[in-house]
Amino acid sequence: ILNVEQSPQSLHVQEGDSTNFTCSFPSSNFYALHWYRWETAKSPEALFVMTLNGDEKKKGRISATLNTKEGYSYLYIKGSQPEDSATYLCAMNTGFQKLVFGTGTRLLVSP
């Protein structure tokens, strides 16, 4: 059974702190890794789709890296703001019509 893991489960930081979390996935049968940002009562927002080993993507203060050989991706938030508070989901695409999700990392940024 394909298993995607995320750590930590939750994180509480102060405004201005930089933070990062991890998504681990099986390195075999890898096609793509998706990152989503999900705020309560809203739709999960697509952040990145990463496909190549060594990929680095950036969107504002958020960036992500990908290591397909060892099976992990890091998501970084520089200078966290309260509006960054959300659950960050990663999901692996194994080449079929479905995404396999991790449990998510719940981030709370206090002013």
Place this chain on the structure above:
Amino acid sequence: EPEVTQTPSHQVTQMGQEVILRCVPISNHLYFYWYRQILGQKVEFLVSFYNNEISEKSEIFDDQFSVERPDGSNFTLKIRSTKLEDSAMYFCASSSRPGPDPGNTIYFGEGSWLTVV
């Protein structure tokens, strides 16, 4: 920005009743999906749909579930005889390219929260 919309946002139903969850995917998208998240668990895949037929389904998607694109804009999930364990947040999603396309972005709706009592 185009978005996937879902209705209802919340539905409470009696066990054994039929439920239809509705979705309007992004207008130029061709690939459609349903996912669900049971409280406290991971988001899990149910079904994908393309060209008016199911392309892939999970073991969860048994005979009590069906999907349909009745009119070229809506995409529905029907649960024929609901059980307590069907209580979950159901997400509709769509994409312009097929799932295995590595650059594919899949866009999700806000979800429909189903409570079976």
